[in-house]
Amino acid sequence: MAPPRKALTDRRKAEGFSRESLAFVVGVAEKTVGKWERNEATPEPLNQPRLAKALRLTTQKLIDLLNADAEPEVQDGLDRVEWALANPSQADFEAVARLRNHVVELGERYDRERSTALLAEAGQLLGQVRFLRQHAHRYGVKRDLLAAEAEAATLMGQFAWDASQRRDHLEARKHFDRAAEAAREINDPVLESIALLRTSYVALYGEDDARDGLRLTEQAAVAARGNSEVLEGLAVLHTAEAHAMLGERRACERALDLAQDHFGQKTEDDPVPEMFSQTQHDRLAGACYLRLEDTTKAQPSLERVAVQTRSRSKSRSIALANLSLTHILQRDLEQAAASLHLAIDSVEGTWGGGGLKVIFNVARELRPWRAEPVVDQVYDRLLTVMAAT
Template sequence: MTWVSAASWTLKEYGGCDMARRRQRLAQRRQAMGLTQEGLAEHLGVDRSTVVRWEAGTASPQPWMRPRLAETLGVSVTEIVELLQRETGPSPGRPALHEPTRSGTAQVDLTSVAELRREYDELAASYDQAPSASLLAKGGEQLSLITLMARKGPRGRAERELLALRADVLTLMGQLVWDASQRRDHATARGFYDESVGVARRLRDHTLEGRALLRTCYVELYGAQDPRSGLDLALQAANTARATSPAVTGLALLHAGEAHAMLGEASDCEKALAQAQQQLEQTDGMDAAADLVSSTQFGRLAGSCYLSLGQHRRAQKFLETTATELQDRRKSRAIVLGNLTLAYIRQGEIDGAVATLAEAITELERTRGGGGLNVVFGAARELGPWRNERIVADVHDRLFALMTTA
């Protein structure tokens, strides 16, 4: 079974790139499979005019069409990104490949890769501040360029650095797609993460592999709502990165703790949280994933764990402190505020719940973070019994306005 990247539909529907360019490669792939436009349309159950618009670049396939389109064309996630990208050269300021040598093969050196790494770092730094949909086009362009450069046959350190960058971009693309789909497009996110795992294994880089496995764990825990599968993946990530990265190991154990909490396993949850704290305290500048660790992560996950376990007052204390410290990370803060709203509601503190929910909505108006949207909508549903009260009605109106523009 093949799958397809949501990066393609986001380029149009989220305003990332100019779509008014013909997708010659998409048409060529269809022809290579022996399909006419009518034949592809028949396979997919759409009108021929729909396929014409896809190939003309004036429309993109809808998210639910991706798996069937991928299966019909027999393509991978990277190939789909390429097929649906605009067919232009590198953007201004982008690193150009060196001129071809006498053998006709272009060279890729460490300078070119370092410039791409800088662009990736800038994009990743934007994740917690900007809507994921607005970042998808840039991520897709980076992935396409990395794929092109990889075909030029870099060797030695340049090849390794390019592959490591590819693994990072694939993981980020999974995050962006899942978030932009409001955590609904599990298959595409998993596809990016699976490919990142494959690249990391080729590099024998256990830290990179652990990061991608941890992201797959998030999809199982918070998307598929399968804590048992999420727990298995969290422990796999922790075991994979244990010898190389206390940061990834600690984060994975935090999420193992949350999986235990979802399963009602309080004792195992406490053990996992304690082990996670020990690992996170060992993180230093020699850890390649040290940038993933912040002072707020333990409080954020511990608060969520105690909320799942029904220890609402204890959850409230962790979440209040964490929300105060998270002023510069809007997507994460929206999730914490949503959980804090739930802690207040379940203790009957409606005024506190409404004030916190309003603050969470303010963060979401800026970022449209899929995780935050899901938590906040859930909190609003729990406010249902008080919907006739004026303060609750006002915050529901704001949430409705957010929903219509999300």
Template sequence: MAGKRHGLVQQRAMRGLTQEALAEILGVDRSTVVRWEAGRCDPQPWMRPRLGRALGVTAFELQRLLSSPSGVVPPGHARAISSPAPGDDEPGSCTSLREDFDRLVRRYDRLPSASLLVEAGQRLGKFELLAGDARRGRMRREFLTLQAEAVAFVGQLVWDASERRDHQTARSLYTRSLDIARHVGDGVLEGLALLRMGHVALYGVRDAHEGLRLSLSAAHAPRGASHALSAVARLHAGEAHAMLGQPGQCDEELEKADRHLARVDDWDAALDLISPGQRHRLAGSCHLSLGRYELAVRELVDAAAELPSHTKSRSIVLGNLALARIRQGEVDAGTAALRTAIEELEGTRGGGGVSVVFGAVRELRPWCRMPEVQDVHDRLFALMAGR
């Protein structure tokens, strides 16, 4: 690895970003950015397109910044990917609205969903008004696209805030997003709506057949426009097969997902859908459902290591890791994972994490008299009492 990457530091500063700001954009801890800049580790391959976009450089230029301590992008050579076009940065423009909405979405994994609902509803109302007022053409399409994304995000917030119980409202909002996506002819938006509907089927009503149908529909919806979306949809299709007790079909879907992941590039329309530890997280969940506990532990440990702390995603991973440990008879390791998962939930209140943690705690009943198990019960009770 390179020594201290002065060029990387300089490029970040040129973009007006602190280490904390860059970390927030990328959804990682500040310590991760510190290690990159110090040359102590390299960004994961799936993280590099995001890092390049945040820094306004091409993939080639980013590689030079990472490989040489003195590597610097020549003045004026960096792409101004996130810079608005002349006259497009006025309040209410598509660019400023998009940036504002993206900042809100990035807060999802770290904050309680209920705390974001009002802001998300305000954004949605504004997008609906602008879409209604805009004339036909590019601007109307842009506002309709924002409206479709905001509708789906509100659905995600409602479902999570209800601890994944309000399936009807979530599905209604996702269906509305799907209708808008089909109206504007956006295959990627259509696939994202189908994918979220599949989440409700798989993890809400526990209908694996419907979840499989929706996940496969999501994989095909972008029609080759997004390997990132197809990859994630295939991962969820694999989990549906695992829930149905179909290991062969599950493994096939995981392999298809890997092929799509290998083809994701900087310009993928759903690039932000690829999150840290995602492949490990979903593969681990598949192995857990199939009773392959050793494989599940291996994947979930890797996922937890890649995910930033204090996030909803990490609480789900740790809850599933606890389940795998408990089913192996490793009660101490299982309760340790549960304690960390509950600590994660104290800040995020993620509905998915709460559901998984409760499931793991129920499986500790045979050991309910053990002090460490009683401690987990007490922590979980204190968490729920404070909701």
């Protein structure tokens, strides 16, 4: 009796298919897929191209996988990950490095593409990382896969929350919690701090829970301490906004000053230099003073962000919407509408869920002036945005 085709089963699972779902894609019965995996039958030539496409293999590689009596040779280049998925117990450092590079590449696409378009790819990547981590034998490889899982789970939580326009808090928290757990398993305080910081965003900007947000930002700052001035500075910045939400002006301003100190001490070897930008302090300071209803201090900070931040940035749409709110509070409808139009321009280039949520929240503040032509024009554009989303 021929041995089961374990490599085919592993490949199916790595690509995120159940037997039923793979059968549906290929156009056969579920029991037929079972027969293929038990080596009781071989896919007919008519089915092989569809099966290969579903499993992201060439037809020849599928045939090799079905007929292999020994482990296939390691291939160079992009095939390294495919080989590891077919031979998960032998995954190596190079395959893990390619997966982690894929996480970085997805993160870089975040400001250029809709999160909804990135979700499937991020989910598949996270599934591949988890699959390899579950089967890895070498300690060093398993450790690197846990780091990759922390990174991929954090990214998946970020995409899921943004795609839901910051409504699906449970799904986002589930991914961030797993990321923090994986980071703690390998004692990586930087990855743990990032996961905690992302969770604090859900508490602060999704659930409007300032107390929980404060707790999480403080935990993120503690984890980052001595490991990354950038991360600690970011955590303290969001601690400032938690204090602002609670109406604690003195604590907020102390945190803003402390964050600036951390950013001033960052070095070239900081582990996450890409997380720092020159506009972050102004953006959060503007948001803090806006929450404290101090428009005279909020407006200059937000105006600097609007000028300095590149147009295709999801954070720019939030800053512009907040700037619009400062003008509303000052009863300057012309400037409020102008800033909100710019915010809409920005969000139409990125479709960031956070920007969409803030824009619609600000638009609600314009309801008392709905009959004004300048406000009516904003509402017309928002109807177009709603149709597009």
